[in-house]
Amino acid sequence: xxxxxxxxxxxxxxxxxxxxxxxxxxxxxxxxxxxxxxxxxxxxxxxxxxxxxxxxxxxxxxxxxxxxxxxxxxx
Numbered sequence: 001x002x003x004x005x006x007x008x009x010x011x012x013x014x015x016x017x018x019x020x021x022x023x024x025x026x027x028x029x030x031x032x033x034x035x036x037x038x039x040x041x042x043x044x045x046x047x048x049x050x051x052x053x054x055x056x057x058x059x060x061x062x063x064x065x066x067x068x069x070x071x072x073x074x075x
Contacts, residue, residue: 009030009033010033012029012032012033013029014026014029014030014033015067017065017067024065026065026067027044028040028044031043031044031047
């Protein structure tokens with residue numbers, strides 16, 4: 001069963017979903033809450049690019065989850 005909820009961090013909404021009793025959070029929302037970036041998606045893509053250029057890597061390689069957006073659509 002999948003459950004979708006909104007978490008709050010520093011007053012910012014962070015989308016999350018449970019799957020197989022594990023919580024999964026939107027990294028885009030987390031980046032937005034931590035950095036106050038106007039375009040959190042671009043911030044995350046640039047961060048990943050810089051990590052790769054420096055020989056680092058993101059923690060996991062996983063596909064994006066479709067979470068409900070502000071307009072009610074799953075993206």
